[in-house]
Amino acid sequence: MNWIRAFVRDTRHLWTLLFLVVASGAGFLFVRSKMIPESFGQYGPYRATAMTDLAALPSRFQADATCLECHEDVGEERAEAVHITVRCVHCHGLGEEHIVQARKAAESSDVSIDPASDWDGDFMTKIDLYITKDRATCLACHESVVGMPEDFQKIDVAEHLEEMGAGEPEDPETCFECHGGHDTAP
Amino acid sequence: MSEKNDHSNCQCNDSNCAGEVDEVELRRQFLHKISTITMGTMTLALFPATAGDGSDGETAGGADLAGGNPADKESRPVYGFLVDTEKCIGAGKCLTACRVENNVPEGNYRTWVERYIHFKDGTVQVDLVPEEGFAGSNMPKVDPESVDRSYFVPKLCNHCEDAPCNQVCPVPASYKSPEGFELIDTDQCVGCSYCVQACPYGVRFINHDTGAADKCTWCYHRVMRDEQPACVEACPVGARLFGRVDDPESEISKRIAKIPTQVLKEHLGTGPKVRYVGISEEVT
Amino acid sequence: MPETSFVFPNDPHVPWSIMIVLYPYITGLVAGAFVVSALYHVFHQEVLKPVASLALVTALCFCAFATLPLLLHLHHPERAFYIMFMPSFTSAMSGFGFIYNFYILLLLVEVWLVFRPTIVERASTHSGISGVIYRVLALGVREISDRSRALDQWLIRALAIIGIPAACVLHGYVGFLFGAVKANPWWSTALMPVIFLVSAIVSGIAALILLYLFFSWRRGVKPDADCVRSLSRYLWGSLIVAFSLEMLELIHMAYESSAEWHVLSTLLTEHLAFSYGVVQVLIGSVVPFFLLMIATRPKLPPWMMNALSGLAGILLLVQVFAMRWNVVVGGQIFSKSFRGFVEFPLHWGGREGLVAAGIILVLPLVALWGASKLLPLWQTSES
Structure with a gap:
């Protein structure tokens, strides 16, 4: 049995090494088992709950239906208008606070809805509702720009106003004097 | 399959090229299938506890x-x-x-809109539509007379x-x-x-x-x-x-x-x- | 085709910084240095014996810091291990964790086996802190028999043999990372892994010549003339192959003139004119070619050979760095609209700044200096 003893003695350093490697491998597998998310692999090699998380994000950009929950009259007013394709929020802002208040007010009479404020021109930060008749609202889409389709209603403001003999061309509400608001005629 | 439909539609709607596209499409689907199977097997081997439970x-x-x-x-x-x-x-x-x-x-942009202007002299200009639109932006105006055709491309x-x-x-x-x-x-x-x-x-x-x-x-x-x-x-x-x-x-x-x-x-x-x-x- | 400049709006944020230039540079040095040690251990190039141990330890020292630039680059370095916990098998990058760990383990074991006699001996003779270090390194085994030594020698050779393909995979993989990006015409070529590999060997040999000359000078010993000449020959040969491949790729791109060539030619002539034309090609490849041609002549006096080889070594280290730079930076400064260029951001400070990059390049050398104090890098050559 001497050769066994000799073999063990001569290879002892390699066994130690092997033990260290295997131990770190086992450590790795242990840590890994703790790190893998529970829903990993449910549909594929990813965390299935990532989709649930994503799907739970709120919808911030409101479709007209939200507004029409209360403002049915505007809905009727706009039913036949050319601008039915323009969303409420394009002219009035996101109104996130307004919607929250309105929904609360519908449930309890203690809550009042803040009156609409004037537009500060910032769609991004302005989450309170605003009402605007500024002609910039119209020109954001209609100012004649190279690139627009042939059949789109393009306006060269100066030319158009002169043609129409508008009284006060500088008045921001000029457009609305002729074209109306919700029931815009062409 | 609508996906196939989808692909055979590109540019040509005539039947001449449909066969060719179909073949490419089939091959692509086949390769895709293979890679999916391979991946699935590898996943199974590595994550037997979790994979496949869908x-x-x-x-x-x-x-x-x-x-x-x-x-x-x-x-x-x-x-x-x-x-x-x-x-x-x-x-x-x-x-x-x-x-x-x-x-x-x-x-950063998740979506943006490009404007392509093809001038009459054959040159092409591309620019980025400002977020507030061109109205009110100080982008230089283009002379419409020099333009052959132009259009916007949302990305x-x-x-x-x-x-x-x-x-x-x-x-x-x-x-x-x-x-x-x-x-x-x-x-x-x-x-x-x-x-x-x-x-x-x-x-x-x-x-x-x-x-x-x-x-x-x-x-x-x-x-x-x-x-x-x-x-x-x-x-x-x-x-x-x-x-x-x-x-x-x-x-x-x-x-x-x-x-x-x-x-x-x-x-x-x-x-x-x-x-x-x-x-x-x-x-x- | 494009008359005016237009870049996709997300493209000005260049995603890969100078850290991604350093990463292939450092792994290249690892692969190159390992190849030299393998020339001795596997291919029995006895003339390289003086640098065999140095080459192995150099490879280990650079390998130990190869992940540092990556960690500095990641936006979530704390999640770095996800790449091994849940690797995505479709991704070339997910192989990194496994390839790297395998390789550094191989290097560690091989270095340990090579120096075990010394470690075991000094574990008994040294006291104090260095004694503790040697005793830890001995892993509790304090005797060596002739038979165990023979076994170790056999293992060293086996590891060196496995190490050659492993080094090729380690670095070929880096080239593959770039070469397999079909969205990028400057990167997307099957030659990329090969070019990376060969230029890695260039940088590894160049670094070894310089380190050998430097350590010899520090120790007041004359460098072995045959060894330096042999290294210079290998360097010259791999330079010729590397440079030919690089030019071949370029000529191929230009000759093929595919749809994106217009943007690549502008890239080369306007944006990379200096770093590619002057640094990588002229100063970095043509000049060293002639320097090495002279340096490898057998009748040259050693001092002149050392000077010429050393100079060529420095230039080639710059060349390989420039090559990495031109790949990483060049591939990112044109927009994927193929209609415009963006600026490559360079800062002194910050996680991905030039100072951090400089420190990363020095750290492996510090480690090497430490290793040279701890291990007898020259014993094999002078015993």
Whole structure:
């Protein structure tokens, strides 16, 4: 049995090494088992709950239906208008606070809805509702720009106003004097 | 299969080239299948406890947009996106809508609109539509007399069939949802930016608020509750159309069947799912 | 084709910084240095015996810091291990964790086996801190028999043999990372892994010549003339192959003139004119070619050979760095619109700044200096 003893003695350093490697491998597998998310692999090699998380994000950009929950009259007013394709929020802002208040007010009479404020021109930060008749609202889409389709209603403001003999061309509400608001005629 | 339909539609609607496309398409599907099988086997080998257990998935949603059980292959909806450059007016309503909807940091873009101007002298100019639209911006005006033709091209994630961004992601951060959305798990992303490099369309970026890769999701969260993506909702002229292409009665399916459409950088074989109407070869 | 400049709006944020230039540079040095040690251990190039141990330890020292630039680059370095916990098998990058760990383990074991006699001996003779270090390194085994030594020699050779393909995979993989990005016409070529590999060997041999000359000078010993000449020959040969491949790739791109060539030609002539044309090609390849041609002449006096080889070594280290730079930076400063260019951001400070990059380059050398104090890098050559 001497050769066994000799073999063990001569290879002892390699066994130690092997033990260290295997131990770190086992450590790795242990840590890994703790790190893998529970829903990993449910549909594929990813965390299935990532989709649930994503799907739970709120919808911030409101479709007209939200507004029409209360403002049915505007809905009727706009039913036949050319601008039915323009969303409420394009002219009035996101109104996130307004919607929250309105929904609360519908449930309890203690809550009042803040009156609409004037537009500060910032769609991004302005989450309170605003009402605007500024002609910039119209020109954001209609100012004649190279690139627009042939059949789109393009306006060269100066030319158009002169043609129409508008009284006060500088008045921001000029457009609305002729074209109306919700029931815009062409 | 609507997907095949989808592909044989590119540029040519005549029957001559349909066979050829079909063959390519079949081959692609075959390769895709092989890679899926290989991957599945590898996953199974490594994660025997978790892989393959996809029986009890649930998603919210109604009948129109959302729907189907993601675990059930048969009932999974197939979505498509159609961009009509002949309708886009470059007002930028979609851009603000997207930024608000998805909290996109300033300086990064999940979607943008390019303007292509082909001048009469044969030159082409491309610029970026400002987010507030051209009105009120101080972009230099172009003389309409010198222009041969011009149009706006909205850009967004193509949610490619064989997405190179997904392929290169080393961790489970880039994944394709069972409904075919190419999505990012922000909690798993290591922020190596390899996917940003791999996307041929430049739609990915690193979001410095999260330190993770970010991009257009086709508003997955809205679609799953039966709403339109924010940019589609915001477009006043119907230049962006989103819907189920597996339903021949949907508006998008009808439009695709009627008009020739193209995809971007088709030669790269990524299988982009955003189809374009009215673009020329200059559009990259 | 494009008359005006237009870049995709996300493209100005260049995703890969100078850290990604350093990463292939450092792994290249690892692969190159390992190849030299393998020339001795596997291919029995006895003339390289004086640098065999140095080469192995150099490879280990650089390998130990190869992940540092990556960790500094990641936006979530704390998630770095996800790449091994949940690797995505479609991704070339997910192979990194496994390839790297395998390789550094191989290097560690091989270095340990090579120096075990010394470690065991000094574990008994040294006291104090160095004694503790040697005793830890001995892993509790304090005797060596002739038979165990023979076994170790056999293992060293086996590891060196496995190490050659492993080194090729380690670095070929880095080239593959770039070469397989089909979205990028400046990267997307099957030659990329090969070019990376060969230029890695260039940088590894160049670094070894310089280190050998430096350590010899510090120790007041004359460098072995045959060894330096042999290294210079290998360097010259691999330079010729590397440079030919680089030019071949370029000429191929230009001759093919595919759709994106217009943007690549502008890239080369305007944006990379200096770093590619002047640094990589002229100063970095043509000049060293002639320097090495002279240095490898057998009748040259050793001092002149050392001077010429050393100078060529410095230039080639710069060349390989420039090559990495031109790949990483060049591939990111044109927009994927193929209609415009963006700026490559360079800062002094910050996680991904030039100072951090400089420190990363010095750290392996510090480690090497430490290793030279701890291990007899020259014993094999002078015993």
